[in-house]
Amino acid sequence: MKIAIVFGGVSFEHEISIVSSIAMKDVLNNELVYLFLDASRDLYHIPSDTINSKLFSTGNYKKFDKVYFQKNGFYKKGGLFSKDKDIDFDVVLNLSHGGDGEDGILSSVLDFYDIPFIAPRTEACVVSSNKFLTKGYATSVKVNTLDYKYYTKGEIVCVDSFPVILKPVKLGSSIGVSIVKTQEELEYALDVAYEFDNAVIIEPFISGVKEYNLAGTKIDGKFRFSIIEEPQKAEFLDFDKKYLDFSRTSKALEVDLGEKLNNEIKDSFKRIYNTLFEGSIIRCDFFVVDDKVYLNEINSIPGSMANYLFEDFSNLFNDLASNLPSKKHIPINYEYVNKIQASKGK
Amino acid sequence: MKIAIVFGGVSFEHEISIVSSIAMKDVLNNELVYLFLDASRDLYHIPSDTINSKLFSTGNYKKFDKVYFQKNGFYKKGGLFSKDKDIDFDVVLNLSHGGDGEDGILSSVLDFYDIPFIAPRTEACVVSSNKFLTKGYATSVKVNTLDYKYYTKGEIVCVDSFPVILKPVKLGSSIGVSIVKTQEELEYALDVAYEFDNAVIIEPFISGVKEYNLAGTKIDGKFRFSIIEEPQKAEFLDFDKKYLDFSRTSKALEVDLGEKLNNEIKDSFKRIYNTLFEGSIIRCDFFVVDDKVYLNEINSIPGSMANYLFEDFSNLFNDLASNLPSKKHIPINYEYVNKIQASKGK
Numbered sequence: 001m002k003i004a005i006v007f008g009g010v011s012f013e014h015e016i017s018i019v020s021s022i023a024m025k026d027v028l029n030n031e032l033v034y035l036f037l038d039a040s041r042d043l044y045h046i047p048s049d050t051i052n053s054k055l056f057s058t059g060n061y062k063k064f065d066k067v068y069f070q071k072n073g074f075y076k077k078g079g080l081f082s083k084d085k086d087i088d089f090d091v092v093l094n095l096s097h098g099g100d101g102e103d104g105i106l107s108s109v110l111d112f113y114d115i116p117f118i119a120p121r122t123e124a125c126v127v128s129s130n131k132f133l134t135k136g137y138a139t140s141v142k143v144n145t146l147d148y149k150y151y152t153k154g155e156i157v158c159v160d161s162f163p164v165i166l167k168p169v170k171l172g173s174s175i176g177v178s179i180v181k182t183q184e185e186l187e188y189a190l191d192v193a194y195e196f197d198n199a200v201i202i203e204p205f206i207s208g209v210k211e212y213n214l215a216g217t218k219i220d221g222k223f224r225f226s227i228i229e230e231p232q233k234a235e236f237l238d239f240d241k242k243y244l245d246f247s248r249t250s251k252a253l254e255v256d257l258g259e260k261l262n263n264e265i266k267d268s269f270k271r272i273y274n275t276l277f278e279g280s281i282i283r284c285d286f287f288v289v290d291d292k293v294y295l296n297e298i299n300s301i302p303g304s305m306a307n308y309l310f311e312d313f314s315n316l317f318n319d320l321a322s323n324l325p326s327k328k329h330i331p332i333n334y335e336y337v338n339k340i341q342a343s344k345g346k
Numbered sequence: 347m348k349i350a351i352v353f354g355g356v357s358f359e360h361e362i363s364i365v366s367s368i369a370m371k372d373v374l375n376n377e378l379v380y381l382f383l384d385a386s387r388d389l390y391h392i393p394s395d396t397i398n399s400k401l402f403s404t405g406n407y408k409k410f411d412k413v414y415f416q417k418n419g420f421y422k423k424g425g426l427f428s429k430d431k432d433i434d435f436d437v438v439l440n441l442s443h444g445g446d447g448e449d450g451i452l453s454s455v456l457d458f459y460d461i462p463f464i465a466p467r468t469e470a471c472v473v474s475s476n477k478f479l480t481k482g483y484a485t486s487v488k489v490n491t492l493d494y495k496y497y498t499k500g501e502i503v504c505v506d507s508f509p510v511i512l513k514p515v516k517l518g519s520s521i522g523v524s525i526v527k528t529q530e531e532l533e534y535a536l537d538v539a540y541e542f543d544n545a546v547i548i549e550p551f552i553s554g555v556k557e558y559n560l561a562g563t564k565i566d567g568k569f570r571f572s573i574i575e576e577p578q579k580a581e582f583l584d585f586d587k588k589y590l591d592f593s594r595t596s597k598a599l600e601v602d603l604g605e606k607l608n609n610e611i612k613d614s615f616k617r618i619y620n621t622l623f624e625g626s627i628i629r630c631d632f633f634v635v636d637d638k639v640y641l642n643e644i645n646s647i648p649g650s651m652a653n654y655l656f657e658d659f660s661n662l663f664n665d666l667a668s669n670l671p672s673k674k675h676i677p678i679n680y681e682y683v684n685k686i687q688a689s690k691g692k
Contacts, residue, residue: 019683019686053683054683105458105468122468126450133473139486140482152621197674328543332356337361337402
C-alpha cells in the first residue's frame with residue numbers, strides 16, 4: 001500500500017510536522033509519497049529519497065513540483081502540450097500537526113475531494129483541538145477532566161487559588177502555556193496566551209501529577225491499544241522537549257498500574273474514541289490523582305503517530321489503512337423541487 | 347459588494363439550499379454570483395438571471411461553466427490557448443444547508459483557500475450540526491437544554507418514560523426524527539434514525555411546548571438581534587413545512603414575552619454565539635418550559651438566512667460582509683530545524 005503523507009501546513013507546529021513525517025521512513029514499511037503544504041498553503045511533491053529537514057528551512061522544496069487537490073487525489077499541472085498528471089497513492093496520512101491538520105481544515109478538504117485518509121474526521125478534529133470543547137465532550141461521554149474556567153479575551157479573570165496552569169484554548173505542544181503561581185504573574189501569562197488565541201482555559205496546577213499516555217485505534221469495531229507509558233516529565237513539557245518526541249522511534253517502556261487503573265484508562269480511551277474518532281490513531285494523555293483517572297488531552301495526530309508505544313505499529317497502520325470508515329451515501333433527488341414545479345404548472 | 351452564493355452540496359438538504367439561495371434575490375440588494383455544488387461536488391457557475399429550481403432537477407445546470415477552488419477564489423479553466431479565468435466576487439455566502447455547508451466541510455475548504463465567507467467557521471459548524479456536541483457546548487457556556495440520552499448504533503436503548511423525541515445526531519430539518527409514544531414504536535423509530543446516522547439522541551417530548559426563534563449576529567463586537575418569533579407549529583415541523591420556510595421572505599410577527607424572558611432568550615443567544623460563531627448569522631430555537639429558557643437547536647445556516655426575522659436584513663448582511671473576523675497570523679519559521687542542522691554540523 002502506497003501512503004501519501006500530507007504534512008506542514010499553516011500551524012505553530014509546522015516544523016514538528018516535518019520531523020514527524022521524516023520519522024515515518026523508519027517506522028512504516030510502505031512506499032511513501034511526501035506532499036508538503038507550505039506557509040502559503042501551496043502543496044509540493046517532495047521525492048522521498050531526497051527529503052530532509054533542511055530542504056524546508058532553506059526554501060529549496062520550491063524546486064519540486066507543485067501539486068493541486070482534485071477529486072479522489074492530487075495532480076500536477078502539465079505544460080501547454082502535456083496532460084495534467086495524477087499522483088499515484090492509495091491512502092493519505094494526514095501528519096500536519098496543530099493547525100490545518102488537527103483543527104479539521106485539512107481533514108475537511110480531504111473529505112471534500114473524496115480522498116481516503118488516516119486522521120480524525122472533521123468533528124473529531126474540532127473536539128480534540130479545542131480544549132474547551134474537549135472538556136464538554138469528555139463530560140458528555142462520562143470521562144473525568146480537571147475543573148477549569150474558560151475565558152475569552154477582554155473578560156475579567158478571577159483565580160481563587162494558585163498555582164494554576166493557563167492554556168490558550170487551541171494550541172498544542174505547550175505553546176503559550178504558563179504555570180501561574182501568583183496574581184502578579186497572571187496578567188503576563190494572559191498576555192502570552194492571548195498572543196496565540198482569543199480564549200483560554202485555566203486549571204489547577206498539580207505539581208508532580210502522575211501522567212500516563214495511551215494510544216490506540218478502532219479497526220473493524222475492535223479497539224487496538226498501545227502499551228501505557230509514563231512519559232518522562234519536567235514540570236511540564238516545553239516545546240523543545242516535546243519537539244524531540246516527534247522524531248521518536250525507539251520503543252517506550254510499559255508501565256503497569258494494576259488491573260483497576262489499567263482498565264479505567266482503557267475504558268476512558270474507549271469512551272473518548274467512541275465512533276467519533278474512527279479512521280484515526282490517537283494518543284490520550286491522562287492524569288491520575290488519588291487513584292482517579294482524568295483526561296488531560298487528546299492528541300488527534302500524535303507526534304510520529306505515537307509509533308513508539310505500539311508493539312507492531314507498521315502492521316496496525318496497514319490494518320487501519322485497509323479498513324477506513326465508509327461514508328454514508330446521501331441520495332440527492334429533486335422530489336420537492338419537482339413538486340413545486342408541478343404545482344406551478346397547474 | 348458582490349456576493350458569491352455557494353449552495354447545493356452533498357446533503358439531505360441539497361434541495362432546500364437551492365430554494366434558499368434563489369430567495370436571496372428578493373432579499374439582498376447585492377450583485378449575486380451563483381456557484382452550485384452538485385451531488386458529485388462539481389462546482390458550476392449559474393448565471394443569476396437564468397437561475398430557477400428546474401435547472402437543477404433536470405440536470406441542465408451542467409451546460410454552464412465548471413468552476414474550481416483556488417487560493418483566494420474560484421477559476422474557470424481556459425482552453426488550450428486561453429488563460430484560466432477568475433470569478434469576480436468580494437465575499438462568499440455559504441448557503442449549503444445540512445451536510446457540506448453546515449457540518450464544517452465547506453467552511454474548512456473556504457478557509458483553506460483563504461476565501462472570505464459568511465457562515466460559521468469550522469468549529470462552530472461542528473458544534474451546531476451535531477446535536478450531541480451542541481448539548482455539551484450549551485452546558486459549557488451555561489445555557490439550559492432538555493435532558494437527553496445519547497446512543498450509538500448497536501447500543502441497547504432504554505427509555506423510562508414516553509413520549510420521547512428521537513433524533514439522528516447530525517441532520518437538520520426534521521429528517522429521520524420521530525415522536526415515540528410506546529415501546530413498540532421505539533424499534534421502528536431507531537431503524538429510521540439509523541438510516542441517516544450512526545448515533546441518536548433521545549429527549550422527553552413535551553406536547554405543545556412553546557418555541558421561540560431568535561436570529562442574530564455579532565458585528566465589531568456588538569450583537570445585532572432580530573425580533574423574537576413564535577413560529578407556527580404542527581406537532582413538530584416536518585420536512586414539507588420546513589421546506590416552505592426556506593423560501594420565506596415576508597416579515598415575521600414579533601412576540602413579546604416580557605422583559606425577563608426576552609432578556610433570557612437574548613442572553614442565551616449571546617452565550618451560544620460567544621466568539622465561536624463570529625462571521626455568521628445564526629438562528630437559535632428555544633423552548634420555554636415553566637418560565638425557563640432551553641436551547642432546542644442552533645441553525646448555523648438558517649433557511650433563507652432567517653431574513654424574515656430582521657427589520658433590515660440587507661443592511662445587516664452588508665455590515666457583516668464588510669466586518670468579517672480576521673485570522674490570527676501564524677508565523678512559520680524554521681528555528682528548530684535550523685537548530686538540529688547546526689548541531690549536526692558540529
